[in-house]
Amino acid sequence: MDVFSVTVLGSSAALPTATRNLSGQLVKIANQYLLIDCGEGTQVQLRKNKISIQRINHVFISHLHGDHFYGLIGLLSTMHLLGRTKPIHIYAHEGLKKAIEVQLEVSYSKLSYELNFHFLKKETGVVIVENKHFCVKAIKLKHGIPCCGFLISEIQKPRNILKSAIDKYSIPIKDRAEIKMGADLQTHSGKSIKNEEITSDPPNFRSYAYCSDTAYSESIVDLISGVDLLYHEATFMDDKKDRAKETFHSTASQAAEIAGKAGVGSLLLGHFSARYKEMSLFLEEAMVVFDNVALAEDGKEYII
Amino acid sequence: MDVFSVTVLGSSAALPTATRNLSGQLVKIANQYLLIDCGEGTQVQLRKNKISIQRINHVFISHLHGDHFYGLIGLLSTMHLLGRTKPIHIYAHEGLKKAIEVQLEVSYSKLSYELNFHFLKKETGVVIVENKHFCVKAIKLKHGIPCCGFLISEIQKPRNILKSAIDKYSIPIKDRAEIKMGADLQTHSGKSIKNEEITSDPPNFRSYAYCSDTAYSESIVDLISGVDLLYHEATFMDDKKDRAKETFHSTASQAAEIAGKAGVGSLLLGHFSARYKEMSLFLEEAMVVFDNVALAEDGKEYII
Numbered sequence A, B: 001m002d003v004f005s006v007t008v009l010g011s012s013a014a015l016p017t018a019t020r021n022l023s024g025q026l027v028k029i030a031n032q033y034l035l036i037d038c039g040e041g042t043q044v045q046l047r048k049n050k051i052s053i054q055r056i057n058h059v060f061i062s063h064l065h066g067d068h069f070y071g072l073i074g075l076l077s078t079m080h081l082l083g084r085t086k087p088i089h090i091y092a093h094e095g096l097k098k099a100i101e102v103q104l105e106v107s108y109s110k111l112s113y114e115l116n117f118h119f120l121k122k123e124t125g126v127v128i129v130e131n132k133h134f135c136v137k138a139i140k141l142k143h144g145i146p147c148c149g150f151l152i153s154e155i156q157k158p159r160n161i162l163k164s165a166i167d168k169y170s171i172p173i174k175d176r177a178e179i180k181m182g183a184d185l186q187t188h189s190g191k192s193i194k195n196e197e198i199t200s201d202p203p204n205f206r207s208y209a210y211c212s213d214t215a216y217s218e219s220i221v222d223l224i225s226g227v228d229l230l231y232h233e234a235t236f237m238d239d240k241k242d243r244a245k246e247t248f249h250s251t252a253s254q255a256a257e258i259a260g261k262a263g264v265g266s267l268l269l270g271h272f273s274a275r276y277k278e279m280s281l282f283l284e285e286a287m288v289v290f291d292n293v294a295l296a297e298d299g300k301e302y303i304i
Helices: A043-047 A072-081 A097-105 A161-169 A173-180 A218-224 A238-244 A252-262 A280-287 B040-049 B072-081 B095-106 B161-171 B175-182 B218-224 B238-248 B252-262 B280-286
Strands: A004-010 A022-028 A031-037 A056-060 A089-094 A115-119 A127-130 A134-140 A148-154 A205-211 A230-231 A266-270 A293-295 A301-303 B004-010 B024-029 B032-038 B056-060 B088-092 B115-119 B126-131 B134-140 B148-154 B207-211 B230-233 B265-269 B292-297 B301-303
Touching: A004 A043, A004 A266, A022 A043, A022 A148, A031 A043, A031 A134, A031 B004, A043 A072, A072 A097, A089 A097, A097 A115, A097 B095, A127 A280, A127 B218, A134 A205, A134 A218, A148 A218, A161 B148, A205 A218, A205 B056, A218 A252, A218 B301, A230 A252, A238 A252, A252 A266, A280 A293, B004 B040, B004 B265, B024 B040, B024 B148, B032 B040, B032 B072, B032 B134, B040 B072, B072 B095, B088 B095, B088 B126, B115 B230, B115 B280, B126 B238, B134 B207, B134 B218, B148 B265, B207 B218, B230 B252, B252 B265, B252 B280, B265 B280, B280 B292
Parallel strands: A031 A056, A056 A089, A089 A115, A205 A230, A230 A266, A266 A293, B032 B056, B056 B088, B088 B115, B207 B230, B230 B265, B265 B292
Antiparallel strands: A004 A022, A004 A301, A022 A031, A127 A134, A134 A148, A148 A205, B004 B024, B004 B301, B024 B032, B126 B134, B134 B148, B148 B207
16 A cells, blocks of 8 residues: 655744744645645755655645745755756645745745636535546635645546356456446346445545644535544644634644544644743643543654 | 854754754853844744844844745744843845735734834945944855855954053043044154054954855955854855856855955855755865864854
């Protein structure tokens, strides 16, 4: 099975610390590299983690607070300096295009490759990009400015027709494509055989949801229901619940509550406020509500 | 004597490496903190080196290639998030204002303090800023785009009148200010006593020149003549002399030649191309031409 993983490049909110960079994640899926968010310092994190930046063809920026995108211009410049010619696709809110273009303009730069901007819409659940490798849908988050999470899924593989069924029913080749997609079999004698009797499940198709930045919002639960891994921001703990609400952020226990309601496989917490030093308390707080929790650590790869 | 020093925050050209950040220097002079250049990652370097960012009131950006300024927006944002109210002065070419303002605009940010932009002019030797603490003059460099080095000097202190001279000539208080500034003494009897006989030198006033990025250019020699420390870029070694010329950069031996012609106290080389791994070769190449050379190391403070 192809690697499907998330490498956390930064897990600090707002300010970088000596041990935590600003938001950035590298998702490997079906041999594709996707970058989610790109705070200052992301390119160095990619380099330190030996991730080839030229393999990144898709960049998703959740929202335009600086800690999520100020590192993009530097990454794009480095790709250029290293001779990139492949186009890159950037999915973001509209203002980003202007910010990137002005910085290229004042620095007398013309990139050696094409930048393709795709503007995020407000509707939740819409497909942002889908190809033979992966599908990314928008998750509308609840933040002070327009903010979009990302639901990243493998493409569902067709079902496998059982060898024994092919022999037993002499299934004609012309019918097999539809059966693989879930159709029942109609025999010569006019009998209908249920699909599940003649096929086996394809490999599970896995999914990952990135939800940062966001206040506690149950409206995301349906969309992220059953994902294998949920990254949910936990800027604060419950001691700062009011502050979290004011600033449209979540606490560790709120993130865990969402994970529980959505029945996700596991929960990864991140986007921690620099004020906290004892990180194990985040874990304790979340685990009261939901069992399978981990804390994001810069440079660590989480297999999905 | 007050500390006058340069802490190198980044010494890599164009691309950050795992051990070298992009251009940035913190100059301490007369209890003031000046920042020169601000490549991506500079704010983290300041933090790692325990330099209080709120003490920085003056930022000098040599030119608008991204590796010299893409970190500024993040630093300014962090100053804001940490509650700064003091204005900051930014000395740079005109395009920087637009780049900063657009990024603030698209990220819905309004800073809690004033940004004062001062645009650099093309003339060499002009005073950019002078106050009771320091003086900064422009050094016109030879680069692909407008580029300005910085000559940073302490303010010359007045001369000390010798106690013995005061007693011997009963120097009136009203005459002392002029004598401290270098005037000769006129005695009651009409005799003129030379200033150097009745005063001692004030503490040396020290100076530092930052010359990056630049091709080999003898036109800077007069202005930087006799500085205590010269930081001169050495993007390449002589093996890439043609490449250096093409890209308006210098080699280690060219930097040393400038240091020799200007009779500087010592030479600090930096802005190294990421292609070089064996850095001691830069030192060897430069020391053939000039004795007192050091290589910039990220995080190291060089006392002037």
